Amino acid sequence: xxxxxxxxxxxxxxxxxxxxxxxxxxxxxxxxxxxxxxxxxxxxxxxxxxxxxxxxxxxxxxxxxxxxxxxxxxxxxxxxxxxxxxxxxxxxxxxxxxxxxxxxxxxxxxxxxxxxxxxxxxxxxxxxxxxxxxxxxxxxxxxxxxxxxxxxxxxxxxxxxxxxxxxxxxxxxxxxxxxxxxxxxxxxxxxxxxxxxxxxxxxxxxxxxxxxxxxxxxxxxxxxxxxxxxxxxxxxxxxxxxxxxxxxxxxxxxxxxxxxxxxxxxxxxxxxxxxxxxxxxxxxxxxxxxxxxxxxxxxxxxxxxxxxxxxxxxxxxxxxxxxxxxxxxxxxxxxxxxxxxxxxxxxxxxxxxxxxxxxxxxxxxxx
Amino acid sequence: xxxxxxxxxxxxxxxxxxxxxxxxxxxxxxxxxxxxxxxxxxxxxxxxxxxxxxxxxxxxxxxxxxxxxxxxxxxxxxxxxxxxxxxxxxxxxxxxxxxxxxxxxxxxxxxxxxxxxxxxxxxxxxxxxxxxxxxxxxxxxxxxxxxxxxxxxxxxxxxxxxxxxxxxxxxxxxxxxxxxxxxxxxxxxxxxxxxxxxxxxxxxxxxxxxxxxxxxxxxxxxxxx
Numbered sequence: 001x002x003x004x005x006x007x008x009x010x011x012x013x014x015x016x017x018x019x020x021x022x023x024x025x026x027x028x029x030x031x032x033x034x035x036x037x038x039x040x041x042x043x044x045x046x047x048x049x050x051x052x053x054x055x056x057x058x059x060x061x062x063x064x065x066x067x068x069x070x071x072x073x074x075x076x077x078x079x080x081x082x083x084x085x086x087x088x089x090x091x092x093x094x095x096x097x098x099x100x101x102x103x104x105x106x107x108x109x110x111x112x113x114x115x116x117x118x119x120x121x122x123x124x125x126x127x128x129x130x131x132x133x134x135x136x137x138x139x140x141x142x143x144x145x146x147x148x149x150x151x152x153x154x155x156x157x158x159x160x161x162x163x164x165x166x167x168x169x170x171x172x173x174x175x176x177x178x179x180x181x182x183x184x185x186x187x188x189x190x191x192x193x194x195x196x197x198x199x200x201x202x203x204x205x206x207x208x209x210x211x212x213x214x215x216x217x218x219x220x221x222x223x224x225x226x227x228x229x230x231x232x233x234x235x236x237x238x239x240x241x242x243x244x245x246x247x248x249x250x251x252x253x254x255x256x257x258x259x260x261x262x263x264x265x266x267x268x269x270x271x272x273x274x275x276x277x278x279x280x281x282x283x284x285x286x287x288x289x290x291x292x293x294x295x296x297x298x299x300x301x302x303x304x305x306x307x308x309x310x311x312x313x314x315x316x317x318x319x320x321x322x323x324x325x326x327x328x329x330x331x332x333x334x335x336x337x338x339x340x341x342x343x344x345x346x347x348x349x350x351x352x353x354x355x356x357x358x359x360x361x362x363x364x365x366x367x
Numbered sequence: 368x369x370x371x372x373x374x375x376x377x378x379x380x381x382x383x384x385x386x387x388x389x390x391x392x393x394x395x396x397x398x399x400x401x402x403x404x405x406x407x408x409x410x411x412x413x414x415x416x417x418x419x420x421x422x423x424x425x426x427x428x429x430x431x432x433x434x435x436x437x438x439x440x441x442x443x444x445x446x447x448x449x450x451x452x453x454x455x456x457x458x459x460x461x462x463x464x465x466x467x468x469x470x471x472x473x474x475x476x477x478x479x480x481x482x483x484x485x486x487x488x489x490x491x492x493x494x495x496x497x498x499x500x501x502x503x504x505x506x507x508x509x510x511x512x513x514x515x516x517x518x519x520x521x522x523x524x525x526x527x528x529x530x531x532x533x534x535x536x537x538x539x540x541x542x543x544x545x546x547x548x549x550x551x552x553x554x555x556x557x558x559x560x561x562x563x564x565x566x567x568x569x570x571x572x573x574x575x576x577x578x579x580x581x582x583x584x585x586x587x588x589x590x591x592x
Contacts, residue, residue, distance in 0.1 A: 004476060007467035276463045279424060280523075281452020282480045283445060360424045364463065 005294040008266070009301075015262050016298065022258035023302020023340050024309050026251040030336045031310035031328050033247055036317075037240050038332075039325035045229050051174045052121020053091070053198035053226055054207045057081060060220040062196075072193035077218070081197055084213050086206040089119035092194040093174075094184045098158060101140070101148050101177060107323070109158070110175040111184025120200040124178070128152055129167030132180050138163035144176040147322040159187045176323070199223075252343045255302075259347025263295050267351045274355045275363030284356035291352035292345060299344025303337045371530055371563060372398040372421060377430035379416050379586075390416040392586040394430070398531065398565060403557040405566040405577035413586035414567045415535055421565065422455045422533045423447040435530065452481040456524030456532040460539035462516045464508040470495065470519045471504040474526045481527040491526060498522045498552060514545030521552060531563040532556070538573055550576045 009016045048056070059073040075092050082090045094111040101107045114124065114131045124131060127142055129152045138158070140150055145168050150156070154165045163179060185191050201210045211223040267274070277287055314326045377394040380387050390413045398404055406414050419425040421432055423439045426447075431440045439450050451457075464473050474491045495501050498518040500511075508516050517537055524532050534553060538546035554576050556562040568574050582590035 003468060003472045004465060007465070007472070011467040272463065273465060276465065277476075277480070278448070279422075279451065279457045279459075279463070280477050280480050281448045281450075281455075283448050286480060361419050364424075364459070 002293060004290055005297050008270070008294055009297060012266070012269075015266065019258055019262040019298045020302040020305055022255050023299050023344060024305035026255035026343065027303050027306020027336045027340050028309040028313060029251045030248050030339065031306070031332060032313045032317075032326065033244055034332050034336075035310070035314065035326040035328045036324070037244055038329065039327040041240075042327060043325040047171075047174050047176075048226065048229050050171070051117075051198055051226070052123070052200070054201045054204070055199040055211050055214070055226065056224040056229070057090075057197040057199055057214060057218075058222040058224060059195070060222070062222060072190055072195060073221070075192045075194045078194075078197060080217070081199060081214065084210065084217060086201050086203075086210040086213065087199055088202045089116070089200040091116040091120040091198040091200075092181060093117070093196050093198060094181060094188070094190070094193065095175070095195040096159070096184060096188060098177075100158060101144055101156070101323075107144070107177055108175045109177045109179060109184065111179055111181040113181045114178075117198070120198040124167075125170040127168045127170050129165070131167060132178060133166070134164070135180060135183050136161060136163045137166040137180065139167045139169055139178040140165055141169040141171055141176045143322055161187060248339070252339055255340065256343040256347045259295055259298065259344045260350060262298070263291060263348045263351035264354075266294070267291065267355045271358065271363050271366035274358050275360055275366065278358070278360035278363060287356045288352040291355055292348045295344045295348030295352075296341065299341050302344070303340040306336070306340065307333065369400045370397040371400045371435055372565075373433040374421065375431040375433075377417070377420055377432065378428045379413075379420055379425065380428040389586050391420060391427070394586075394588050396581060396588060398563060400563055401557070401561045402579060403554065403564045403566070403577045404579045404581060405568060405574035406581045406583060407568055407571060407574040408583035410569055412583045414569070414583055416586075417583070418533050418535050418565065418567050422457060423450045424457075452477075452527065454530040456527065456529035458517070458520050458524050458532060458534035458537045460536035462508065462513075462520045462540070464516060464520055464523070466508050469505045469507050470500065470511070470522070473508075473519060474523050477523045477526050494522045494526050495519075497525070497556075512545070513541055514548055517541060517545070517549050518552060521549070521556075525556070525562070531565060533565045533567070535567045536569065537566070538568070538570065546573065 059071040062071040072094070078090050078092055081087060091112065096109045096111070098107050098109055112132070117124070124139065132139060138156060144150070150165055152165055152168065156163045156165060185193060199210070199214070201207050207225060207227070211225060214223050215221070274287060277290070310328055314328055317324055317326050374394050374396050377391055378389070379391040380389050394417060406417065408414050416425070420427050423432070423434070427440050431438050433439070434450055434454055437450065439447055465476065468476065471491055474494065475486045478486050478491070492501060492504070495504055498521055500515060500518055500522065503511060503515060503519070508519070511519065532553070537553070538549055541549060550573055553564055553566065557564050566574070566577055574580050581588055
């Protein structure tokens with residue numbers, strides 16, 4: 001039976017190629033899309049977590065996705081936060097998103113006070129140059145510098161100002177671009193306003209208690225534990241997850257329909273062959289198995305091609321857009337493979353059922 | 368004598384639009400083990416329909432078909448498929464080989480269907496040698512002549528050691544030389560192996576190769592009456 005299935009794959013090359021391509025696109029669409037989302041979210045989360053702060057203190061109504069925030073709070077809240085029991089250090093940060101210097105949907109800029117940022121654990125490790133000193137100094141991380149071919153002392157125009165790159169960071173902690181807090185506040189015309197406070201606790205055991213105290217002391221304000229940031233970020237990105245689900249369902253549906261159509265036309269073309277199988281005494285189960293085996297073989301080849309296509313896309317995206325992280329996890333590789341198999345299997349069920357029900361004499365006389 | 372196939376008042380009626388077509392009418396016949404019987408008649412006389420009914424490919428409208436005492440006209444599709452794979456070997460006018468498969472693989476499929484997936488390669492070689500094609504095991508149908516394709520089809524019909532072979536116009540697509548070879552191959556199988564064969568043909572000359580001739584006309588057996 002395997003011989004018959006494989007021989008039919010090689011006999012009808014165009015149909016086989018189209019079907020394989022449909023499954024491969026399904027697989028790569030799922031893997032690349034999920035990989036892009038996961039990569040971006042993980043990248044953001046990892047950078048926020050690498051700051052070393054224990055808690056993010058956010059204004060009312062704000063989102064965990066910092067780049068989506070357009071809410072500010074007064075910077076004098078810092079004095080109240082620092083006096084909260086268990087708090088060791090606080091660093092005010094103002095954020096802004098620019099569409100310059102690459103990145104999906106823009107690059108987030110942190111306006112920071114380097115000393116305070118350092119106090120909450122945000123160690124900005126320099127590869128070259130110095131930290132922020134002048135009003136229009138800028139730090140960028142290595143990936144951002146490489147992606148934009150930036151070097152020390154290069155000028156970058158941002159928010160209608162000329163900034164000078166004074167340092168290249170090893171890894172972007174929090175963001176990839178830093179400028180002084182007061183500069184960003186002034187440029188945005190939001191003096192004494194900040195987007196968030198990074199809070200460092202006196203000991204890791206106190207994080208939960210401190211967060212509760214802050215929420216009690218500042219009703220309506222939000223606290224976000226740094227440790228759970230990745231999960232909370234993923235939860236906050238429900239819209240993205242729904243989008244991925246929709247694309248995944250469409251990909252599965254397209255693949256299912258292509259396999260269904262391919263197998264259905266195959267059944268029509270091969271009515272006589274099914275008649276021969278019936279004359280030889282093949283049971284309905286045997287015929288269903290023969291058709292499903294062929295569809296599953298198509299799907300397996302399509303899945304393998306889909307994996308190759310996904311890794312090729314990953315390499316291409318990484319090379320073309322160095323600031324974009326795409327993560328293809330083993331879990332999703334397996335999941336996408338299962339989805340590909342299921343769509344192929346389901347797509348072959350109706351055609352195989354029809355084939356099994358054919359009348360032997362009519363099938364043999366089919367022209 | 369031992370009748371391995373018997374029909375009783377066999378009828379097959381097809382409805383085309385509002386008209387009933389009586390393809391087979393009141394056929395009573397018996398085939399004995401080891402016989403070579405030809406069923407002969409003009410095109411459209413119901414020979415092939417009769418063969419389909421006797422081979423369990425179609426159900427009669429009325430009447431019965433017994434194969435080794437089993438009434439195959441009343442059994443389920445699954446049971447009829449079992450009869451086909453275990454008792455009958457079909458040979459068709461258009462060979463009906465799987466064009467994507469080699470001769471050997473065509474025989475393997477028949478064997479797998481009959482033997483739950485098990486294949487006896489030695490048996491396949493022996494049967495292919497029997498039909499004189501032991502050197503064409505790996506050839507696909509389109510790499511063989513028409514006569515060779517029909518001999519592969521005969522080999523496939525033989526591979527599961529059937530109770531009887533039903534050949535439906537096996538020489539219909541062949542030239543006279545190949546027709547002669549195929550008919551004498553069937554005759555040899557009957558004479559040397561005792562294989563029971565039912566040959567359907569419209570060709571009076573071809574029918575002479577059989578030990579017994581049954582003539583049909585308008586769906587009925589006219590001779591012997």
